[in-house]
Amino acid sequence: MSAPVIGFIGAGNMATSLIGGMLQQNVKPARLLASDHNPEQAAKLARQFGIQAHTDNARLAEDCDVLLLAVKPQVMQQVCRALPARKPGQLIISIAAGIDCRSLADWLGTDAAIVRCMPNTPSLRRQGVSGLFANANVSATQKQQAEQILNAVGISLWLEEEQLIDAVTAVSGSGPAYFFYLIEAMTAAGEQLGLPRDTAERLTLFTALGAADMAVHSDVDASELRRRVSSPGGTTEQAIKSFANDDFPAIIARGMQAASRRAAELAVELGSSDNATSEDTP
Numbered sequence: 001m002s003a004p005v006i007g008f009i010g011a012g013n014m015a016t017s018l019i020g021g022m023l024q025q026n027v028k029p030a031r032l033l034a035s036d037h038n039p040e041q042a043a044k045l046a047r048q049f050g051i052q053a054h055t056d057n058a059r060l061a062e063d064c065d066v067l068l069l070a071v072k073p074q075v076m077q078q079v080c081r082a083l084p085a086r087k088p089g090q091l092i093i094s095i096a097a098g099i100d101c102r103s104l105a106d107w108l109g110t111d112a113a114i115v116r117c118m119p120n121t122p123s124l125r126r127q128g129v130s131g132l133f134a135n136a137n138v139s140a141t142q143k144q145q146a147e148q149i150l151n152a153v154g155i156s157l158w159l160e161e162e163q164l165i166d167a168v169t170a171v172s173g174s175g176p177a178y179f180f181y182l183i184e185a186m187t188a189a190g191e192q193l194g195l196p197r198d199t200a201e202r203l204t205l206f207t208a209l210g211a212a213d214m215a216v217h218s219d220v221d222a223s224e225l226r227r228r229v230s231s232p233g234g235t236t237e238q239a240i241k242s243f244a245n246d247d248f249p250a251i252i253a254r255g256m257q258a259a260s261r262r263a264a265e266l267a268v269e270l271g272s273s274d275n276a277t278s279e280d281t282p
């Protein structure tokens with residue numbers, strides 16, 4: 001399989017993470033293109049990564065084998081409808097939260113080969129994780145292309161049911177923000193306990209890194225690892241009791257349910273399925 005040219009529409013946070021990660025994995029800059037309606041954003045990406053970036057979505061769509069849609073869900077319909085005839089055999093990858101394959105196919109053409117994907121920002125450090133779902137038009141070769149792109153920046157997992165992308169969004173798409181929030185809170189609490197801010201931050205960051213690395217490489221689950229830190233009658237036990245009293249697991253579950261619910265709401269607010277239903281209704 002010859003290396004495909006990958007074009008990004010939308011040169012924001014997520015495109016930056018994916019492109020930055022791919023370049024670290026020795027993907028040739030000449031294979032990556034980007035367009036953004038904001039000329040400054042396009043120029044910034046071109047400068048940062050030495051790739052071709054401009055403001056012409058239509059030209060970009062004609063030039064690439066894989067078209068990666070990295071704009072906000074709110075502008076996805078307008079962006080898709082403004083694209084010309086696609087390059088034959090082109091694979092579309094959409095990373096937008098909440099926008100389903102049916103809507104994308106309505107806007108791009110029912111023959112479009114679409115992979116819906118939910119990556120995350122640690123892709124920039126090649127530590128990303130993505131959930132992928134392919135529509136019926138995607139060939140085995142195109143599935144491999146999608147996998148190669150996402151595996152260059154981390155790991156990817158295929159899903160059998162498209163609906164599960166909303167759960168992936170709640171777990172790993174939004175997930176980095178939950179850990180950043182915990183880092184903020186632990187740093188602030190360490191400072192309240194008397195540590196200089198920098199010291200509290202470094203202790204927190206390296207604890208997060210060490211704990212995640214240990215959990216990823218462990219042959220026992222997180223609850224056993226937690227038990228091993230918690231000496232009976234010791235300090236950790238007191239902290240965990242306090243968290244449990246405040247219903248920590250329920251707090252996390254409610255937040256993640258809210259994220260998943262929002263993804264489903266976006267599908268209704270911005271997708272074509274709902275419009276189609278109301279237009280069909282006499």
Ligand SMILES: NC(=O)C1=CN([C@@H]2O[C@H](COP(=O)(O)OP(=O)(O)OC[C@H]3O[C@@H](n4cnc5c(N)ncnc54)[C@H](O)[C@@H]3O)[C@@H](O)[C@H]2O)C=CC1
Pocket residue numbers: 009010011012013014015035036037038041057070071072073075079095096097118119120121173174
């Ligand atoms: N930020 C994250 O952690 C994640 C975001 N996503 C999804 O990725 C998509 C992009 O999100 P971000 O990168 O965070 O947003 P962003 O706002 O950083 O980037 C979007 C870019 O699209 C550009 N844009 C807007 N309208 C355009 C148009 N008509 N033509 C070309 N470019 C246009 C904007 O100028 C901006 O640079 C969203 O759909 C989001 O749901 C998915 C996973 C994680």
Ligand SMILES: O=C(O)[C@@H]1CCC=N1
Pocket residue numbers: 097169173174
């Ligand atoms: O917050 C959002 O809507 C996007 C999707 C997952 C992460 N960021």
